[in-house]
Amino acid sequence: MTAITAHRLDAINRGLPGFARFYGYVGAIVGVAAYAMFGAAGYQSNGLLHFLTASSASWIGIGAVAGLSGATALGLAKPRLAESRLAMNMVSWFDGALMMILLTFLLAQFEPAQAQVSYNDQSNLVSGRIIMTMNVMFLAAALLYITHLFAPNSLVGKLATASAWAGVYAGGSSLLLRWYESYLLGLDIGHAPVSNLYEVFILLFCITSVIYLNFERRYNVRSMGAFVLTIVSAGVFFGIWLSSVGQADIKPLVPALQSYWMKIHVPMNFIGYSSFAVACAAGAAYLVRDRLERKGSNAKFLASFPTLDQLDQLAYKAVSIGFPAFTLATILGAAWAAEAWGGYWSWDPKETWALIVWLTYGAYLHVRVSHGWQGRSLAWWTVAGFLVTLFCFIGVNMYLSGLHSYGRLT
């Protein structure tokens, strides 16, 4: 465990600057919510565009300034409050989100004129090119991470991390752009970009990479990147295939999906899936290291590779992010089903497979926590668990019919 270096916290996130900024963001979010509830009417018909107006910006601005100044005053009066660990841990996530939104605004300037936007031919929209950038970045990151295994001390590792981050920002802003573009195609077509397989794939890449990059920053385990980004790259190829068979178009929503539940249920689910992907990568890395060690290999890269114990802990940590998120997502799905179809549980294939995934990881946690299993068998479990997750995510849509049939290829 000595390989773990202490968490380097940027000074800008610590103490008053982090504390004040955190509450600035919180204020901005409160501003958005307040504008939706008490601001000018039109949220129902204009959707996202409702928030891209000057009056919306002023509500958000007031919220942000109020949060920022209030927290600064409080922090100056009681310095001990400003040491809040919640603010310190959360503020960099908000910074990232803000940067992603600013990037999206920048990219949106390159959108074609309204007259050139047509539902039938979406090839001139900017998001397509940004998604291509994301693909390239993730593939490059995978190659660089693999190279890094064999040249651990060179610049390659830093480049790998940088291109993975570039991929995350490209992917995230391409999704935000798609959200905006869907409204350009028509007010009644506009919807959050989590409605079909192609969009959620991009979401999956980004969340998986972000969870991993967070681990990398905290625990200095860059060698694991080769495994995570390989999984992401496999997905990237699948995404490219999807787009080549015409699945990348923005399509209007069927009535069942026209609900605010979609915006909550789907991303929550993908936090779960992504964590399980990271757990699988940690498990795979464990198995590789374990095999090399047992063969008595003295491969050079083992020196900088995370130890077996670290990998075991990382896999568990990923599951402990994913399991509660997945549980909550399934419950949210049940709540939506209860509102849309009248029953919270119908033993529909997607629901049943979600239960299977839940049982798989539930059993994982039981054998680990109450039976003290560790090591190789649990590493295999995370790999197998991810295969079950993959089937729940893609297999059910492709091979089994049921209520989630809108996730299918059409």
Next chain:
Amino acid sequence: MSLAIVLLVLLAIASVIGTVLLQNQAQTDYLAQFGPLWYWTFRSLGLFDMYHSPWFLTLLGFLMVSVAVCLWRNTPRMLREMRKRKVTIEDKSLQRFHHLKHWDLEKTDVATVQAHLEDQLRDWEIKSAEKDGRTYLRADKGRWNKWGYILTHAAILVILSGGWISVHFGFRGTMNVIEGGGQENTIRFLKGAKTEKMTMPFTIQCNKFYIDFYPTGMPKTFRSNLSIYDHGKEVVHNKDIEVNHPLIYKGVRIYQASFGDGGSDIKMKLFHLNDGSVSTVDSRVYSTYRDPKTGVSMEFTGFSAFNVENMAGPGEPKNFKDLGPAVTFIMRGPGLKPVKVKTFMNPFEQKGKNVGSLIMVSLSGDKKDFQPFSLGLDFSNPNDWKLLQAFGKHLIDSKEGNEQQANMQAFRAALHEVFGNKLPPNFQHMGIRVLQAMNNLSNVPWPFIPILQDYHQVYYTGLELTRDPGMNVIWIGSAILVIGLCIMFYLPHRKLWLVIEPMADKVRLTVGGMTNRNRLGFEQEFQRTLSNLEKMLVHQQ
């Protein structure tokens, strides 16, 4: 306890079966699919309605018992442990800690060190004691972590009980109400392999059904305007319900689930190929018309007012076009292969040119196998048919030498017969259509061409009616589950023991730490705490 794991894995494996084997289909389909031996094997195992089969329910029951036993056994112990915190610790146990650190501090005394520590660890719950001249401090964070275990397991019991209440005291069924038709009060639902009925204590009338489409032909919204009558009195008046927005009456939730054809009126024209006569048929969807002359029957299965198709070729940008109203039916007759036919009311236009009526034929009866078949003639225009008949007649009469001249002459004669001297402006197109039809119609095996002439569309609205007294229990259980999981994973129980031992000229401080979860996070927290302590205790002096 390992029973729990066996049960979880068994439940997971069993659940797979029900997703691979389609549940609650018609028994005849199963028989055809598996053959008698496997059909009876599967049926006796209850695999066709697996999630309600006795063995699956028994498995769930075992899970409940197992969870309950675990809770019964562990809860008292955990509550006791959470309340009672032992401050002193044996040296032997301390030495076994993963996280351990010694300092020898000079020029200080126990009280100062203790005060420093208590200040530094103000986020922790601290308890102190003295024994054998040493001062023991115990610091805890997240010491209620075991509540996570208790809550999650209790939540599983609550959720399973909620499910049991739903199944035993609730109902869920469908009711199709025809737009503008009578009142309905019966729901239908599957119980095992059988469809059962249940009568509601009120009746529902669908006043109007609305549907909107996207330009791609996908339904955009649909909603029903309903009235509810209780003992003949209208208790709910003209209320709209929509997908995702149900209506509640007397504890019964009424959902907009689907829609379909409620028996639209269909008017067809049959163009008889042998004698050129035209007859009309008045029928409706879901009924069958049998032509008395030829014995050919048409079973009407569906009607749609909009038929949006992507007219783009491969590689071209999409081009959605509404082909207009169409009716589908199954055509059967003596000596004919039964086929599914879709026939349109309007002629088909290509690049602004009328290229005649279109029908689609599916040999398999499956929608996706529809093949377009161009008839050539525009059957919605009576003159087209008249011209074709006249042309055919004159073609037999014509005596000119070569075929082309014969065709021209016959066509001129036919034009004159139908239109006299006043030719319509687009007669060239009409001529092309007639020639095309001469060719295409000779391939039609049927005695007549059926064409949709008029319609009156009637929808039925598919409602789902449920009462579910277990639902709130489920939500309570779910909330407990999520809270429990958060406590379990994100508030791990971290313990520090600090032993201050006065020695001859110095004070020895020993710090040991442990956690029950998230060791990586604790490692960092422990190091951070140590470095803070070190700054304070060692460097400040």
